[in-house]
Amino acid sequence: MKIGQVEVGGGSHVKVMGIINVSPESFYKGSVRVGATEIAEAAREMQEAGAHIIDIGAMSTAPYLETMIPAKEEIRRMTEALLAAKSACSLPVSVDTPRAEVAGAAAKAGADAINDVTGLKYDRKMTKVVAKAGLPVIAGAYSSAPARGNVAGTLKALKETIAIAKKAGISDVIVDPSIGFFRGEGKNPFFTKMTDLPWYARDLQVLSNIDKIARLAPVCVSVSRKSFIGHLLNLEAKKCLVPSIACEIVAVINGASVIRTHSAKETVQALAMLELLR
Template sequence: MTINCKGSLIDLSTPKAMGILNVTPDSFYDGGQYKDEYQILSQTEKMLTEGATFIDIGAYSSRPGADHISEEEEKKRILPIITLLLKKFPEILVSVDTFRSEIAKRSIEAGAALINDISAGNLDKNMISTVGELKIPYIMMHMKGTPQTMKSMDQYEDLINEINLYFSKKVAQARQHGINDIIIDPGFGFAKNVTQNFELLKNLELLHIHNLPILAGLSRKSMIYKTLNTEPAQALNGTTSLNTIALLKGTSILRVHDVKEAIECITLINQIRVS
């Protein structure tokens, strides 16, 4: 199972880590930490050195209830960062976390390699056709509503079946627009309460009916720290535990704040599989 990133085939039969680089002031865990070029480059170098295959840059906070920002503001935040990273790390594979087609287009033109869309095209009718024209890998996530409304949209009759139906429709739409490399993200924490998040993780292998790589974004999320009655800053051990389960259920990409620990998970799970 491979995806083509800027002419290089990335083999996802061995799971990979995607390091998170938030350039928003209000992300739930690391918002506002990376304010200048030195901090951004230092954190990126750290994640690459620790083994990240991808660096995922987000300039629009998608935490529940986050403030909406304009397209112009998102563009102003993210494009200089892509340019900065490509200048320092020419071989870097930058993933751009955006639901806006114009941001996607401009980001790829600036040197990004793939698009990570929390809405799978639902928040911008031009996104899927734009990605198809760009001929790049596309991460599509399951979510209902918007970051501002999703907390109130966690009603499901059958969570897993509804997520699978959603992806069946979205994958078909993407294929019609010529998107070859698709990764599905079930959207832990997006329009799902804590109980539903654990139900999703418990049944994650049922998403393999699409025969596509799965990305799991569990890092320091509320399903962990609310269950453990702690805070995001103390949720690394819980993240590692749930990442291990996700890997055992066939996850191909772990999207994480803490790359070193994710790579250790991947290394240990791989050792189980070869022994």
């Protein structure tokens, strides 16, 4: 399948998706860009660094933060950022949102993919929006009801999403195991509640079993500076670059097709060296 003109999965080289957050409430402040000039500059830098895709988020969905904003504001942020990125580089742009209204506005503004951390399950209108736009979807593992956090629970959630997509006529699905989004508790509706594992143990287990998830569909892994790394190593997000790269390399060795990262330049370099060594 393709995001824009970029091939994903099917034996193609691993793709790097650079993150641009235009949400000041995001957990990693180093990824936040405000205003068209900053956004355009970030997009240009990512393309020059060798990234293949850009992912724009206009509302943080981090489970441990109170981040809900009005859809109107998310649309405003998203539209401004999407247009700025598109004007500054030739990379396809994915839009990170769980809300159909925002996804629809993004599709009209030229988005090349929709990235829904809730796997088409939070907003029941999302399938219609994605199908009508004819866009590929990056679908996170998610359950609105309490679920098991282990690999089996993750596979179950993703299989449900694939079935939802198929029923809606959406054929291009990339799955995301949702590192960081299975928790015992949270402050927004975009996470899956689990009680069978500590959240950091769940993330380690799933990351070590990407090969099982890759049997379903191409896999996008977003592990960059995630909280389990900081918890295990007692590090702030801004100091988690090196362990994040290590996790990304493991994800690729285990079968990931896309790496979504805050540090596009460093990830591109690490994966290029991995390719030379394999």
